[in-house]
Amino acid sequence: AQKVTQAQTEISVVEKEDVTLDCVYETRDTTYYLFWYKQPPSGELVFLIRRNSFDEQNEISGRYSWNFQKSTSSFNFTITASQVVDSAVYFCALSEGFDKLIFGTGTRLQVFP
Amino acid sequence: SQTIHQWPATLVQPVGSPLSLECTVEGTSNPNLYWYRQAAGRGLQLLFYSVGIGQISSEVPQNLSASRPQDRQFILSSKKLLLSDSGFYLCAWSVTGGPGANVLTFGAGSRLTVL
Numbered sequence: 001a002q003k004v005t006q007a008q009t010e011i012s013v014v015e016k017e018d019v020t021l022d023c024v025y026e027t028r029d030t031t032y033y034l035f036w037y038k039q040p041p042s043g044e045l046v047f048l049i050r051r052n053s054f055d056e057q058n059e060i061s062g063r064y065s066w067n068f069q070k071s072t073s074s075f076n077f078t079i080t081a082s083q084v085v086d087s088a089v090y091f092c093a094l095s096e097g098f099d100k101l102i103f104g105t106g107t108r109l110q111v112f113p
Numbered sequence: 114s115q116t117i118h119q120w121p122a123t124l125v126q127p128v129g130s131p132l133s134l135e136c137t138v139e140g141t142s143n144p145n146l147y148w149y150r151q152a153a154g155r156g157l158q159l160l161f162y163s164v165g166i167g168q169i170s171s172e173v174p175q176n177l178s179a180s181r182p183q184d185r186q187f188i189l190s191s192k193k194l195l196l197s198d199s200g201f202y203l204c205a206w207s208v209t210g211g212p213g214a215n216v217l218t219f220g221a222g223s224r225l226t227v228l
Binding site: 033035037044050100101104105 | 215
């Protein structure tokens with residue numbers, strides 16, 4: 001069965017620190033998609049990235065980077081030089097073929113000035 | 114561009130009362146539609162999804178139901194609310210195929226408190 005584990009419930013950092021959010025997934029399929037979403041205090045989920053199971057290249061987008069390792073079933077998210085505006089709950093998610101997403105329980109990131 | 118609307122944004126209802134949350138999508142046709150629930154301090158749980166008018170799949174047995182009377186309208190209902198129905202309800206849409214495939218776009222959410 002599908003499962004997404006975000007073991008870090010809450011992380012607190014000071015502005016400009018780098019922070020990595022961990023995500024471990026379980027699936028029996030060879031074709032699947034992995035996602036990260038951000039949920040700011042307003043509550044609306046904001047899409048950050050989608051990665052398919054055949055593309056293990058790491059991706060960088062500004063201060064955000066993602067490390068996908070099939071060997072360890074992990075899809076970790078790093079924020080470099082964190083800012084107060086990065087404070088939010090971050091969700092990792094998995095889907096197999098169809099668009100139903102299975103979410104992890106989320107990691108609450110607090111960035112203090 | 115596509116937009117998704119959800120209402121009401123906030124709702125306080127007594128136990129045993131009915132519920133109706135509405136979601137509409139603009140700027141796309143034949144979207145896949147979803148209802149998720151986020152209980153306090155927890156992740157998101159998929160409740161229902163729909164691939165077309167009148168086609169509803171339920172993921173979790175409960176006293177909630179969903180309907181899709183029009184292509185871009187998705188309604189979440191209950192005849193009698195329970196305390197455990199309290200939570201943050203999120204509607205989402207996606208398309209099948211193309212560069213945006215598999216990416217869910219979420220509405221702003223509806224916060225339900227059952228007293």
